Amino acid sequence: MIDRLMPPGLKSPLDFSLRLPAFEIATLKNGVQVYQVNGGAEDVIKIDWVFEAGNVFENKNGVAAATRELINSGTSNKSAYDISNQFEYYGAYYSTAGFSENAVITVNSLTKHIGDLLSVVREILTDAAFPEDEVALYKQNRIQRLKVYLKKSEFLADRLVNEALFGADHPYGRKVEIEDIEKIDRESLIAFYKSYFQGGNCRIFVSGKFTEKVVSLLNEFFGDLKFTSKKKITPAALHPMKEKVLHRVVNREGVQGAIRLARTFPVLTDPDYKPALVLNTLLGGYFGSRLMSNIREEKGYTYGIYSYIQHYPDVGVWQVATEAGRDVAEAAIEESFKEMKVLCETKVQDDELKLVKNYMLGKRLASLDGPFKVMERIKGLVLNDVDQSFFEETVEVIKGVTADQLQELAVKYLQRKSFYNVLVI
Amino acid sequence: MINYSKFVLDNGLRVVVNEDNSTPLVVVNVLYDVGARDEDPDKTGFAHLFEHLMFGGSIHIPDYDSPLQIAGGENNAYTTNDITNYYCQLPAENIETAFWLESDRMLSLAFSRESLDVQKKVVSEEFKENYINQPYGDVWSLLREMTFKVHPYKWMTIGKDLSHIEKAKLKDVKDFFFKHYTPSNAILSVAGNVTTEQVKALAYKWFADIPAGPKYERHLPQEPDQTEKHFLEVKRKVPVDAFYKAWHGVAWNTPEYYSMDLLTDILGSGKSSRLFQSLVKEKKLFSNIDCYHLGSVDAGLVVIEGKLAKGVSFEDAEAGVDMELEKVKEEKLTEKDLEKLKNRVESALAFEDTSLKSRAADLAFFELRGDAGMINTVKDKYFAVTAEDIRAIGRKIFREENASVLWYRSEDASGLASEAELETENERHD
Numbered sequence: 002m003i004d005r006l007m008p009p010g011l012k013s014p015l016d017f018s019l020r021l022p023a024f025e026i027a028t029l030k031n032g033v034q035v036y037q038v039n040g041g042a043e044d045v046i047k048i049d050w051v052f053e054a055g056n057v058f059e060n061k062n063g064v065a066a067a068t069r070e071l072i073n074s075g076t077s078n079k080s081a082y083d084i085s086n087q088f089e090y091y092g093a094y095y096s097t098a099g100f101s102e103n104a105v106i107t108v109n110s111l112t113k114h115i116g117d118l119l120s121v122v123r124e125i126l127t128d129a130a131f132p133e134d135e136v137a138l139y140k141q142n143r144i145q146r147l148k149v150y151l152k153k154s155e156f157l158a159d160r161l162v163n164e165a166l167f168g169a170d171h172p173y174g175r176k177v178e179i180e181d182i183e184k185i186d187r188e189s190l191i192a193f194y195k196s197y198f199q200g201g202n203c204r205i206f207v208s209g210k211f212t213e214k215v216v217s218l219l220n221e222f223f224g225d226l227k228f229t230s231k232k233k234i235t236p237a238a239l240h241p242m243k244e245k246v247l248h249r250v251v252n253r254e255g256v257q258g259a260i261r262l263a264r265t266f267p268v269l270t271d272p273d274y275k276p277a278l279v280l281n282t283l284l285g286g287y288f289g290s291r292l293m294s295n296i297r298e299e300k301g302y303t304y305g306i307y308s309y310i311q312h313y314p315d316v317g318v319w320q321v322a323t324e325a326g327r328d329v330a331e332a333a334i335e336e337s338f339k340e341m342k343v344l345c346e347t348k349v350q351d352d353e354l355k356l357v358k359n360y361m362l363g364k365r366l367a368s369l370d371g372p373f374k375v376m377e378r379i380k381g382l383v384l385n386d387v388d389q390s391f392f393e394e395t396v397e398v399i400k401g402v403t404a405d406q407l408q409e410l411a412v413k414y415l416q417r418k419s420f421y422n423v424l425v426i
Numbered sequence: 427m428i429n430y431s432k433f434v435l436d437n438g439l440r441v442v443v444n445e446d447n448s449t450p451l452v453v454v455n456v457l458y459d460v461g462a463r464d465e466d467p468d469k470t471g472f473a474h475l476f477e478h479l480m481f482g483g484s485i486h487i488p489d490y491d492s493p494l495q496i497a498g499g500e501n502n503a504y505t506t507n508d509i510t511n512y513y514c515q516l517p518a519e520n521i522e523t524a525f526w527l528e529s530d531r532m533l534s535l536a537f538s539r540e541s542l543d544v545q546k547k548v549v550s551e552e553f554k555e556n557y558i559n560q561p562y563g564d565v566w567s568l569l570r571e572m573t574f575k576v577h578p579y580k581w582m583t584i585g586k587d588l589s590h591i592e593k594a595k596l597k598d599v600k601d602f603f604f605k606h607y608t609p610s611n612a613i614l615s616v617a618g619n620v621t622t623e624q625v626k627a628l629a630y631k632w633f634a635d636i637p638a639g640p641k642y643e644r645h646l647p648q649e650p651d652q653t654e655k656h657f658l659e660v661k662r663k664v665p666v667d668a669f670y671k672a673w674h675g676v677a678w679n680t681p682e683y684y685s686m687d688l689l690t691d692i693l694g695s696g697k698s699s700r701l702f703q704s705l706v707k708e709k710k711l712f713s714n715i716d717c718y719h720l721g722s723v724d725a726g727l728v729v730i731e732g733k734l735a736k737g738v739s740f741e742d743a744e745a746g747v748d749m750e751l752e753k754v755k756e757e758k759l760t761e762k763d764l765e766k767l768k769n770r771v772e773s774a775l776a777f778e779d780t781s782l783k784s785r786a787a788d789l790a791f792f793e794l795r796g797d798a799g800m801i802n803t804v805k806d807k808y809f810a811v812t813a814e815d816i817r818a819i820g821r822k823i824f825r826e827e828n829a830s831v832l833w834y835r836s837e838d839a840s841g842l843a844s845e846a847e848l849e850t851e852n853e854r855h856d
Binding site for chain 1: 486497519545631703713770
């Protein structure tokens with residue numbers, strides 16, 4: 002008979018060798034850098050074109066997102082349909098994503114078809130036309146989408162907490178309203194496109210299974226374009242709200258409240274950042290966290306509760322987020338602050354700290370599985386302007402951080418009075 | 427080609443292995459052949475509630491998650507109308523931890539009353555978060571009730587009604603476990619940096635002594651052919667009118683399933699799809715539109731759904747949809763259309779195979795349906811579909827007497843309370 006009470010032996014995740022795999026950088030004729038991670042069994046490829054074209058650069062609300070989303074809506078030779086069909090015919094996926102600083106255009110494809118797709122991406126980047134009827138249709142649809150989002154308490158809570166943290170006039174705190182979308186016109190899109198895509202700063206990230214031919218194709222299609230070097234952004238001044246407790250009832254019949262507890266936090270390069278990742282995991286960063294164990298698994302107030310550390314170039318945010326039953330939302334907030342207080346007052350026990358460390362190291366091992374995931378890591382480092390040693394340093398901090406250090410950090414950052422307390426029903 | 431090998435234990439547990447030495451990880455996946463369709467009509471939502479309880483401690487191990495996290499692993503699970511699937515991903519060296527945990531909860535749960543009480547609340551919050559406190563949250567409950575009169579697909583996985591979950595008793599939990607969570611109703615699949623020999627040894631060690639238990643025989647009431655069109659109009663506090671039209675499709679094990687899949691793809695996938703191009707871009711009837719099928723094992727639904735463009739009537743929107751459907755019923759697809767569909771299948775399958783988790787889940791699913799080897803032959807089934815097949819399945823499915831239409835009407839155009847109103851309701855809690 003086997004002894005089912007005895008857990009099997011383990012290789013401790015502390016003993017894993019966690020090193021970021023090697024990657025290559027090629028430079029196109031025009032100086033554009035192409036980061037590459039090659040590997041995997043399937044003949045698939047992913048290419049990201051990253052532009053400094055995020056919403057911090059817009060001078061009219063909503064223009065950065067509209068430019069990015071309409072960039073493929075027609076050129077002087079191709080209609081929006083021709084462009085979509087070119088990707089979809091080959092089974093490829095074209096998508097875009099927007100962040101505060103950056104805008105990303107991504108193509109996922111079978112490697113054998115990528116040559117047929119790069120010419121279209123070139124056309125998008127050099128000759129986007131922003132046809133009037135496409136702009137009008139986009140505005141109508143985006144307004145409809147926004148109207149639906151405005152019905153969601155979690156969306157309203159996110160907007161409110163960002164406004165509270167940064168100020169209504171700050172790029173991270175600004176709200177895009179229906180009137181803003183109505184005001185978007187073709188001219189402002191073209192102007193944004195010319196400054197930030199066509200003549201902007203571009204970096205390329207290629208991952209998957211491919212040969213050197215892909216780099217020569219990238220040179221052929223993008224090596225002659227006149228991109229510019231990285232801009233220096235002056236961070237906007239923060240205008241945080243004075244009032245910390247922001248509780249709102251928007252939907253009288255709402256059965257749940259969206260809760261956001263948030264404070265600003267130092268940037269990625271601050272010495273507190275790496276150990277705070279461990280403290281955050283302990284608090285609300287994984288399924289077994291203090292918040293989950295108490296508020297979901299013990300009290301059943303919510304389907305899920307998590308905490309995060311987010312980072313912008315000039316500031317970070319530490320946030321707890323959940324949706325809880327309307328009648329227990331207040332209690333969920335109190336319990337969240339109580340868990341923070343416990344971390345300030347009581348040192349974490351060895352067993353729990355070991356579990357959190359192992360979990361985090363296992364996560365990092367999994368994040369290096371396959372070329373796409375490795376590239377996500379590398380892209381994160383490159384776009385945040387940190388050295389690749391950042392990954393290994395973080396691993397060392399996770400392995401070495403002590404209960405005393407975590408308690409000090411909790412006392413420094415997890416004070417109730419520093420947090421905005423947002424509840425939207 | 428995905429390599430795989432398989433074997434069966436004496437207690438009926440089927441095991442499939444995919445060896446991949448390029449990864450430091452392993453995924454251990456356990457699929458149980460039970461879903462919401464196997465529920466009692468008075469106890470809907472039970473399969474999903476049960477999935478939550480599977481994390482509430484097993485007979486020898488009080489806490490499932492912690493030992494896995496100590497091993498550097500993570501896990502999750504999902505329930506559909508057809509199956510319940512559990513997986514954990516962990517460093518390959520620590521694979522045995524997953525075998526220990528999964529075998530213990532297949533042997534027996536702890537059946538803790540406390541866990542049941544808490545998970546009932548958690549699932550209630552999940553219900554509220556996704557189906558009550560969301561605009562359009564009740565659409566699926568309405569559509570399923572309209573389209574299925576006898577087949578248990580008539581309720582959602584989360585359950586028909588919150589009260590069913592609230593009423594769940596510990597005895598129901600035990601009965602459900604011993605009926606469905608037996609080795610003969612399960613498939614264990616393992617993908618990652620392991621060898622079949624290693625998996626054999628571990629499977630015998632941890633799973634072989636679990637009693638076989640009864641084999642669950644499924645006798646579900648089959649949905650009779652629908653003979654007349656169903657129609658429902660509702661008014662809700664949503665900002666935009668939404669249109670839904672659903673038809674009964676074909677079952678997973680029919681050759682026509684692949685034609686149906688491609689039909690929905692040509693109609694509704696992507697911005698170059700027919701419905702988007704015609705009804706959003708050219709005729710401007712919808713602001714967005716989708717066409718998809720539910721991918722269910724028994725005959726499920728093909729659905730077209732879209733939000734109406736401002737000022738468009740439901741009548742005009744539906745006429746626009748019907749006109750596009752007439753085209754696929756009349757005109758055969760061109761060679762170029764077919765080529766596109768096949769490129770898309772090839773690409774989707776290749777991307778799916780890059781993920782260890784989806785490889786493990788697919789192998790288990792295909793083995794349950796008869797043969798894990800289908801993971802490698804499914805592409806051929808799609809490639810064998812002809813233009814005539816697609817026209818034929820269009821004619822079979824898109825018939826008015828087979829259709830159900832839901833007009834989901836917005837009753838307050840203004841949407842939100844005004845900002846001024848928000849301010850007055852700003853409560854203070856300091």
